[in-house]
Amino acid sequence: MTGLEIEITQKRFPAVGNAPPLLVYRSFRLSVEPGTFLCLLGPSGIGKTTLLNMIAGLDSDFEGRIVFHGRGTPRIAYAFQSPRLLPWRTLLENLLLVLPSTSEARERIEILLQEVGLADAAHVYPERLSLGMQRRAALARAFAVEPDLLLMDEPFVSLDEPTADRLRDLLCRLLERHPATVLFVTHDSREALRLADRILLLEGPAPAQIRRDLTVPMSREERRDKAQIEALHQQLLTS
Amino acid sequence: MRAWQRLAWTALSLLAFLALWQFLSFLVASRTVPSPLLVLDALIAAAEGGRLFYHISATLGRVGAAFFIALLLGSAVGILLGRAPKLDRLFNSWLVLFLNLPALVVIILCYVWFGLTEAAAVTAVAINKIPNVAVIMREGALALDRDLAEMARVYRFGAWKTLRHVVLPQLVPFFAAAARSGLALVWKIVLVVELLGRSSGVGFELYMAFQLFDVATILAYAFAFILVIQLIELALLQPWERAVNRWRR
Numbered sequence: 001m002t003g004l005e006i007e008i009t010q011k012r013f014p015a016v017g018n019a020p021p022l023l024v025y026r027s028f029r030l031s032v033e034p035g036t037f038l039c040l041l042g043p044s045g046i047g048k049t050t051l052l053n054m055i056a057g058l059d060s061d062f063e064g065r066i067v068f069h070g071r072g073t074p075r076i077a078y079a080f081q082s083p084r085l086l087p088w089r090t091l092l093e094n095l096l097l098v099l100p101s102t103s104e105a106r107e108r109i110e111i112l113l114q115e116v117g118l119a120d121a122a123h124v125y126p127e128r129l130s131l132g133m134q135r136r137a138a139l140a141r142a143f144a145v146e147p148d149l150l151l152m153d154e155p156f157v158s159l160d161e162p163t164a165d166r167l168r169d170l171l172c173r174l175l176e177r178h179p180a181t182v183l184f185v186t187h188d189s190r191e192a193l194r195l196a197d198r199i200l201l202l203e204g205p206a207p208a209q210i211r212r213d214l215t216v217p218m219s220r221e222e223r224r225d226k227a228q229i230e231a232l233h234q235q236l237l238t239s
Numbered sequence: 240m241r242a243w244q245r246l247a248w249t250a251l252s253l254l255a256f257l258a259l260w261q262f263l264s265f266l267v268a269s270r271t272v273p274s275p276l277l278v279l280d281a282l283i284a285a286a287e288g289g290r291l292f293y294h295i296s297a298t299l300g301r302v303g304a305a306f307f308i309a310l311l312l313g314s315a316v317g318i319l320l321g322r323a324p325k326l327d328r329l330f331n332s333w334l335v336l337f338l339n340l341p342a343l344v345v346i347i348l349c350y351v352w353f354g355l356t357e358a359a360a361v362t363a364v365a366i367n368k369i370p371n372v373a374v375i376m377r378e379g380a381l382a383l384d385r386d387l388a389e390m391a392r393v394y395r396f397g398a399w400k401t402l403r404h405v406v407l408p409q410l411v412p413f414f415a416a417a418a419r420s421g422l423a424l425v426w427k428i429v430l431v432v433e434l435l436g437r438s439s440g441v442g443f444e445l446y447m448a449f450q451l452f453d454v455a456t457i458l459a460y461a462f463a464f465i466l467v468i469q470l471i472e473l474a475l476l477q478p479w480e481r482a483v484n485r486w487r488r
Contacts, residue, residue: 058389076393084390088408088486097404098394125486145394 001181002070002148003034004055011050011062024050025062026207030200034070037175037182039192042202048185052078052151055183070148077147077180079155083134085126091137092122098144112140115177116170132163139171143178152184156191168194172220189237193218193229201237273455281455282463290444291463297439299467301357301429305364306421312365313372314414320373321380337370342428346435355436364428371424372417379413411483418476426468 011025024047032038040048053059055066056078068074085094092109099105113119116136126134135155142150156164168191175182186192192199196216203211214236222228257275264274273281285291320327320334346363353359383406391401433442441460448456 053389056393058392078390078393080386080390082386084386086387086404086408088483089404093404097396097400127486127488141394 001034001179002068002074003036003181004032004069004149005067006030006032006051006055006064007066008054008062008064010064011047011054023207025064028064028208028210030210032181032183034181035179037184037195037197039196039199040183040185040202041189041192041199042187042208043204044187046202046204046206046208048202049081049153052153052183052185055149056151068149074148075145076149076151077142077145079135079138079142079150079152081153081155081157083126083131083138085134085137085141087125087127090123090125091118091129094126094137095141095144098141109140109144112144113137115174116140132159132167135159135167136170139167139174143174146178147180150180150182152182154186155184164191171195190229190233193232193237194223271452271454273458277455278458278462281453282459285444285456285459285463291460294439294441294444294460295463295467297437298426298429298433298441298464301361301364301432301440302422302426304361305368305429306418306425308361308365309368309372309421309425310414310418313369313417314376314410316369317373317376317378318380318410321377321383327377334370334373337366338374342367342431346428346432350436357437360429360432360437363432364425367428368421368425372421375413375417375420376410379410383409408483415476415480419472422468422471422476426464 006029008025008028010023011028013022013024015021040051042048050059054062056076085091086097089097091113095109095113096106099109110119110122113122116139118133118136118140121129121133121137126137129137139155142152156167159167172195184192184195193216199212199214199216200210201212201214202208216232218228218232261274264272282291320330345366349359349363349366353362387405387409388401391405396405429440430442430445433440434446437443441464444460445457448454448460
């Protein structure tokens with residue numbers, strides 16, 4: 001597990017066509033304790049995905065620094081908004097690709113596929129599966145690398161609510177077995193309450209500001225109760 | 240439509256073609272428009288001495304070599320240009336120049352500069368095809384999926400794994416298009432190269448037959464070669480395409 005210290009002096013997107021340049025972050029600070037499940041909650045287009053991309057090293061065009069606390073360089077896994085599986089490789093092949101090709105790796109992948117309930121679909125091409133199954137595979141891939149830091153960008157959107165809920169349960173189970181620091185982006189406040197230890201409420205207009213920084217005082221069991229979440233939602237997030 | 244129905248239609252269509260040909264040759268009644276049977280005779284005569292086989296395999300060797308070189312170099316150039324916009328801006332007009340350079344000019348220049356050799360012949364054909372492949376593959380490289388590239392970066396695929404599992408599978412349709420159009424173009428140019436400066440191959444034989452106004456032999460060679468190219472398409476290209484497209488829904 002790894003903690004991280006984020007300090008973004010400035011992040012801007014240059015003007016494209018007729019759109020003016022956009023200042024996404026200015027003097028943005030955030031520190032995350034190791035093992036925290038942190039939800040970034042905020043409206044679309046505020047720069048949540050951009051923040052994850054900067055942390056993942058996919059976007060290095062910003063002023064500031066991101067420091068990881070932990071031994072060596074952290075192993076980072078990223079569950080994107082779309083599953084981003086290679087359509088021309090089977091599920092098993094997709095997962096094997098993120099690890100060096102050894103027999104232990106293969107064993108681990110097979111166990112993981114079982115854990116997410118996809119053992120029977122191991123040799124199926126992703127596009128023949130439902131979106132829910134593809135997302136489970138993407139989740140298994142993220143855990144395959146034994147991440148210190150798990151970045152998740154609305155990984156359960158465009159699923160029906162029962163399916164999304166089962167996937168949230170699955171995520172919690174996987175995290176119990178394979179602990180990691182999690183940064184989870186969502187615009188669904190109930191989902192945030194359901195999952196997070198800590199919620200960061202981001203607010204526009206650009207540049208993004210941290211409006212509130214909440215700790216969620218609920219146990220795993222309490223979170224399964226829709227009424228409890230609703231009550232907390234009333235108390236914390238409607239004001 | 241079932242397989243045998245498709246086959247029956249193809250057979251019917253070919254028979255109609257033969258009938259029309261027979262009728263026209265009967266109508267014209269000249270040695271320069273031989274009937275299908277005369278062409279078949281010429282084909283058998285050419286096959287008996289082993290000449291047909293010798294010349295077709297000489298041509299096929301050149302087609303294979305030029306095709307392979309053109310696909311390899313053309314793909315490399317195309318992918319590079321597709322990935323590096325600056326290089327593309329620099330070399331785009333070169334590409335347009337070579338695309339529009341007549342095949343005959345390239346062939347003549349190669350023979351003049353490198354002599355009437357096998358290497359010059361194959362080089363000339365390859366140069367004719369490379370810009371074509373490069374343009375198609377550049378389109379492919381421009382269309383590469385950024386999302387998957389990011390995924391490969393986050394999960395530290397490294398250069399080789401990324402190329403093999405992320406980049407190349409996306410280029411397969413473009414590669415197949417280049418190969419398809421390449422095969423058709425290359426063998427036609429090879430015949431011209433042989434006609435101008437080789438003493439073997441279908442092109443050379445066509446030239447000899449032309450000197451004698453032996454139209455039956457010319458047509459016999461043409462049909463034999465169409466058959467061979469169709470066989471390559473059916474036995475190599477199509478099964479390969481089916482294999483790499485298995486994953487599609």
